[in-house]
Each structure stands twice: as C-alpha cells, then as structure tokens.
Amino acid sequence: MVARHPAIDAVEREFVSAQLDELALTNEGRPWSAWKEAVLEWHLDALAAARSDVWIPGLADSGDPIVEKALERFYGRQVADALKRLSTENVKLRRRVLEMSARRRPASGKGS
Numbered sequence: 571m572v573a574r575h576p577a578i579d580a581v582e583r584e585f586v587s588a589q590l591d592e593l594a595l596t597n598e599g600r601p602w603s604a605w606k607e608a609v610l611e612w613h614l615d616a617l618a619a620a621r622s623d624v625w626i627p628g629l630a631d632s633g634d635p636i637v638e639k640a641l642e643r644f645y646g647r648q649v650a651d652a653l654k655r656l657s658t659e660n661v662k663l664r665r666r667v668l669e670m671s672a673r674r675r676p677a678s679g680k681g682s
Contacts, residue, residue, distance in 0.1 A: 586616075589612065590609075590612075593605075593608050593609060593612055596608070
C-alpha cells in the first residue's frame with residue numbers, strides 16, 4: 571500500500587517524529603490500549619490544529635447550505651470583478667503597445 575500525502579518539509583517531519591518518540595517514551599511499559607489512545611489523541615489534536623490554521627472558505631465545508639451559497643455568490647462576484655479589471659487592464663496595455671509601435675514606425679521609416 572502506497573501512502574499518498576502532500577510533500578512534507580523535512581523539518582516538519584523531524585518535529586512530528588520527535589513528538590511520536592516522546593509519546594513512545596511516555597507510554598513505555600504501558601498496555602497497547604494506552605499507547606493507542608495517546609497516539610489517537612495526538613493525531614486528533616494535530617488535525618484540529620491544522621484545520622484551525624487553514625481558513626479558506628469553500629475548502630473547509632461548513633455544512634450549512636446558506637453559508638455555502640453566500641460564499642459561492644461572494645466569490646462569484648470577486649471573480650467577475652477581477653475579470654472585468656483584468657480585461658480593462660488588458661485593453662490599456664494593448665493601447666500602450668500600439669502607441670509605442672506607432673512612435674517607433676516613423677523613426678524607422680525616416681532612415682530608409
């Protein structure tokens with residue numbers, strides 16, 4: 571079975587390894603159920619911390635259809651505004667390129 575996970579920084583991997591080593595030493599000599607419970611608790615704490623660090627609307631499913639619809643409308647509007655702004659900027663840039671091209675033509679034509 572191949573583990574599929576995003577690339578992990580080597581420092582992050584060492585940190586996690588050290589945490590597991592600490593758990594192993596703390597639970598040495600205790601029954602398997604205690605070790606299992608300690609690892610489970612550590613893992614769930616790590617998941618909770620990761621989820622609280624990442625707040626990207628839409629990525630973390632709120633489960634509330636009203637919230638999801640509001641986010642969809644909000645981001646739809648954001649994308650529409652960005653596309654409008656980029657289209658306007660594109661037209662301005664094209665005009666500048668044409669102006670620069672027109673300025674160069676007479677200079678290159680005089681020498682012929």
